[in-house]
Amino acid sequence: MRINQLLNLPKIKIYKSHYRDSKLTLYGLIPLKGARCPHCKVYSKQIHDRYERHLNDLSVLEHPVHLILRTRKFKCKNNGCPRKVFSEQTPEISRYARRTNRLDKIIDTIALETNAHQGKIITKLVSVPLSRSTMLRKAHYSYLPTVYTPRVLGVDDWAFRKGVNYGTVLVDMETSRVIDLLPSREGSQLKKWLAKHPGIEIVTRDRASSYASAVKEIHPEAHQVADRFHLLMNLSDALTLYFKSVSGKIKTILNAHKEKLLDYKRQQTDLPKTQIIVSQNKSLTTDPRQAVFQKVKELQQHKYPARKIARELGISRNTVWTYSKLEHLPPRIHRNATNIDLFTGFIVNELQQKGYLIKEIIQKIKSLGYDGSQTQAYHHINKIKQEKGIKTPDLRAVYNEPLAYIKPISATKMSML
Incomplete structure (x- = not known):
């Protein structure tokens, strides 16, 4: 097979080629008389x-290909033509181009499907290295696809600049392709677009009322559904609100279960109940939010509106609305706080009864749910030894034993289960 057939450039004739420095150079011309x-x-x-x-x-077997095309300039035979001289052209190469059309098509696809940095990496892998600026420029100069009317339309907001300027993105949900971008999130912009594109059967959208009213006004026959993400968000919000409202009952059930585990541990270890030292219950401390919570409930009983309650107490209306839905204030769980205090009683028992070294105690409480660092545990255990006057004896063989500990979980995490 000849090289001209391999290259698949029918309007160009290759008359010479050479390979040097990992690069294939081809010399060609346009085989026409005029x-x-x-x-x-x-x-x-x-x-x-x-x-x-x-x-x-296009590269060949990971080797870049450079084409040197010998081009002729012709004189125009038409004396009345304003163009006196012109260059011969071929459909495989655009005017003033530095790349063949087929290579440009691939680069355009990479620029549109990826970003400038990833495009730079990909073009280097296919032996056509280009800079990030070139990839960005190719994306900007690419022709926009034709806007068509989909059967299933997805509507959502997107950020021109996150936290500053937002617009509306329209997606064909059957092909997952972006159809159009609108300059704002206002319903008026969506109405104008929908009026020009009749025939939409289903619209998936977020929870924004502006989108819902726009679709209902222009395409009342279209079925509106929430997208998968916002359906899960609705479910999560409902479960979070429910678990907050019954947090007191959940805590009572967990405490009852904890007492059963403590009784089981006493039976297994044969220790008198007087020797079981239970750590201080932090839930007995006063939550500073409780006073605000009670005040909100009192003002609600007097039929105060949410805006006035928020202004009187110096809190947001969202907080007032949240408190109004709850019967009891759920305990606050600090995500970054360590739970070492929950193991105080267990640590004292092990030091007094078993004689563990600190290292062994830390290993045991980690297996039982301790979520802090080893340094925090060392400081806490040494503090307990100083306060209780406990001296740690020599290490001896021990076995893991059950601990009545139930790690607390927030309402938000429970809604995600």
Whole structure:
């Protein structure tokens, strides 16, 4: 098979090639006797000049290909034509281009499907290295696809600049392709777009009322559904609110279960109940939010509106609304706080009864649910030893024993289960 057939450039004839420094260089020309003027379409054979065009083409076996195309300039035979001289052209290469059309098509696809940095990496892998600026420029100069009317339309907001400026993105949900971008999140913009695109059957959207009213006004026959993400958000919000409202009952059930585990531990260890030292219950401390919670409940009983309650107590209306839905204030769980205090009684028992070294105690409480660092545990255990006057004896063989500990979980985490 000849090289011209392999390259698949039917309008270009390759007359020479050489390979040097991991690069394949091809020399070609357009095998025609003349060309037509692009302005007046008059055919001419009179050559005015010759020059070389240097172009990049698709790589071959990971080796870059450089095409040197010998091009002729012709004189126009039409004396009335304003263009006196013109260059011969070929459909495989655009005017003034430095790459073949087929290579440009691949680069355009990479630029549109990825970002500038990833495009730079991919083009380097296919032996056509380009800079991030070039990839960004190719994306900006690419032709926009034709806007069509989908059967299932997805509507959501998107950020031109996060936290500053937002618009609306329209997606064909059957192909997961972006159809159009609107400059704002206002319903008026969506109404104008929907009026130009009849025939939409289903619209998936977020919880924004502006989108819902726009679709209902322009396409009342279209079925509106919440998208998968916002359905899960609705479910999560409902479960979170429910678990907050019954947090007191959940805590009572967990405490009852904890007492059963303590009784089981006493039976297994045969220790008198007087020797079981239970750590202080932090839930007995006063929550500073409790006073505000009670005040909100009192003002609600007097039929105060949420805005006035928020202004009187110096809190947000969202907080007032949240408190109004709860019967009891759920305990606050600090995500970054360590739970070492929950193991105080267990640590004292092990030091007094078993004689563990600190290292062994830390290993045991980690297996039982301790979520802090080893340094925090060392400081806490040493503090207990100083307060209780306990001296740790030599290490001896021990076995893991059950501990009545139930790790607390917030209402938000429970809603995600």
